[in-house]
Amino acid sequence: MIWLGIDTANSPLAVAIVKDGKIVAAETRNMKVNHSASVMPAIEDIIKKAGLSPSDIDAIAVSQGPGSYTGVRIGVTVAKTLAWTLQIPLAGVSSLKVLAANAGIYQGLVCSVIDARRENVYGGVYNSAHQLESVIDDGHYSMASLLEKLKEIGQPVLFVGQDVDVFWQQIKQQLGELATRAPYTFDLPSAGQLIYLAEQVELPAVEDTHNFVPTYCRLVEAEANWLKEQKEQKR
Amino acid sequence: MGEFIMENIYILGIESSCDETAASVVKNGTEIVSNVVASQIESHKRFGGVVPEIASRHHVEQITVVIEEALKQANIQPADLNAVCVTEGPGLVGALLIGINAAKAFSFAHGLPLIGVHHIAGHIYANALVQPMEFPLLALVVSGGHTELVLMKEDGNFELIGETRDDAAGEAYDKVARVLNIPYPGGPQIDRLAHESDGEVDFPRVWLEPDSYDFSFSGLKSAVINYKHNADQRGEAINPMHVAKGFQDSVVEVLTAKTLRAARQYNVKQVIAAGGVSANKGLRDALTATFNKEGIPFYVPPLKLCTDNAAMIAAAGTSMFKAGKRSDLALNGRPGLELLSWNK
Incomplete structure (x- = not known):
């Protein structure tokens, strides 16, 4: 069983490959870089370093949030697209739980x-x-x-x-x-921990990937204001 | 040496620059095999405009569904594709990032070439999906964010000869709609009101310098706002239909006249209109009548290819693919991306 783990929920970036209960390769960076530009090259690199190709991956674990809206979305979009198109399960783990696991x-x-x-x-x-x-x-x-x-x-x-x-x-x-x-x-998320946590629960069905969304823990400000206005108008 | 026979080129296009999540498969840059668009307009209506964070959230929900549907409708496997093309910019950065990261993941998973495409190049190449483009060609690009005259001396070559100095035409439509209390999106409503109107308010035309191909719509917008304000102060009601017609006629007359003058100066073989506002009936009719009279072929894509879609991105991407353009996995969203030629 080969896992790819991805965490871009906050400013650090973490990716890892776990094979049959062993971390094969893992990388964590904590520099002010743009996840959108760097996460796919980091994934390509770690898969290559592990001597694998994309089709060898059996499951993906992603840090689902909460955190930076854009950061969480980048990781989730990459993970979701890979999982859907490779037809493998996608497991989400709380970004806060990944930190706690340290x-x-x-x-x-x-x-x-x-x-x-x-x-x-x-x-x-x-x-x-x-x-x-x-x-x-x-x-x-x-x-x-x-x-x-x-x-x-x-x-x-x-x-x-x-x-x-x-x-x-x-x-x-x-x-x-x-x-x-x-x-x-x-202090930094470890994609190895992320995969370890994902392994503790039952794997979701491959068909569920389309419905996978980030955990924002928060409404969009415009939406919150709109709901508030609606409430006030009802009074 | 015998004639080299080109194999068919199949391109997957992905677009998420604003409030539509879209994917499409296009054959040879000219034939739409599938064209899927998930619109979010209903979600943004209550806010009177597109809320970027809400748009981004919807894109994440829709992106894999839309790509899967495009491949399914095209009855095509990833291995049969030649490349993945995605809108790189301009647009809302958070929205762009979803399409871009999905495109990168997809291209990596299947070892496919990746190409970042300029959104406006896409709008122009929507025309290639309807009839062959002939050069030199003049494109009038009008949308919520753009009002530009683009000269194309050949395929993949762009020269910006005029652009708006303030508001885009579509922006002016949205603002005037707000003045008239017309719910978002107001453009199509103003177009309809103008058509049904039996009179019009006389608003100014802004021509700028005599030889300029640039546009300015903020003065016209202010004139409409002042007109409403003055009427309000006098306690008079305005006739929204007359205002709509007066406003639209001013926009259409300036756009049409400048496009005609440029078409003559550059002796173009074709004039095309592109972008969301080219769906406007008043503008389409005026341009059609003007260029019929002038004897220059004029084309505007059908409505569903005027608004944001991914087929247009795949069409422009096919030209880039043939020119050998490629992006790498570090491709990023660029909200202020400039339109650059890929054939110089």
Whole structure:
């Protein structure tokens, strides 16, 4: 069984090939580059390095979001088109869970954080003592409200993701000793972890690929405003 | 040496530059084998225009469905294709990226050549799907984002001889529609109102310098806005039909006169109209009558080839394919892409 993994949900780019439970090749880049220009060359390169051709791939795992709208869409579009045209299954994994998986050896709560600007984050909390069971659902939260929820839970939390730095002061203020910053080696998504997580669940049917869409965790602003107006008019 | 017999060329075209997700298979650059368009117009109507983020989200939902349908209708396998062509720009960047990344993934999966195509070249080559293009040729390109006169001395060669200095014709239509409280998309409605009108408001014609082939529509747009504003201040109702006809006549007269003058100066064998606004009946009728009288063949594609589609991208792409043009997997969306000749 040969997997291709793709993560372009945020500024890092990660691709990997896993064959029969072994990582054959993996690459993670964290430079200010354009995913649209770089992801296909990176995929071509890693498939070549692994001594494979596109038709050898048996399944694809993609980071489904949340994250940068455009970044998530680029990965999903590439993954979806490859899976559909090669007639192989496509598995989506939460971009926040992929980050949390980096802290798999930490026996406790892991909070993945992606900056969504204006004091908001895409965040999710997982329990790495229980196979990354979800404790707080992936979502678009104000950082303050996410920290409020964590305070209520009252357990030690490990924070992962490069955007943790943006909020670290606020986190420390709210959670004090409960909060630990993961080392920077845990901050970038690994496409190997992505594939590993995709392997834990049943493979979707090949026919489902057409319906595969990103997880945005957020309405388009124009849509949200429009719904609000409709509501006000009804009053 | 015997005559070299060209094999048939089959091109898959993909287009996602604005609010249509489209895919098509075209044979030899002239024959449409399939042409699938998923329009999002219903989703954008309530916002009074295209919302880029919503357009991008719809493209991701539709892209593989549309490509599959185009291949199915054409009854063709990826291995039978010669290349994949995709709109590289101009357009909404987030929207362009979906078609481009799908095209790249598809071309990589099947080892097919990839070619990035200019959207306006596509609109011009929509004509090649209807009748052979003869050069020198003059193209009037009118759409929501463009108003241009393009001279083609030969296949794949473009010279921009005139363009709008402010609003595109289609943009002016959208804005005037808003003034008249006509729901998006307003262009076709203004066209209809103008046709049914029994009178017209006299609006100015903007000619710019006597030898210029450039256009300007912002003054006309302001004249319409002022007319409505003045009527409002006097507490008078305006006649939307008269406004529509006055506005449309001004646009059509300037477009037609400049196209005629350019056609004469460059002694062209063919004049074509291209782009979304060339679906406008008032404009089509005026251009047809003018060039009939002048004795220069004039063509405008059928309506479904005037609006955004992928067959036109495949048609232009076929000419690029024959000229040896290729893109690599680093192909990216370019919202401000310039129209460059591939035959110089």
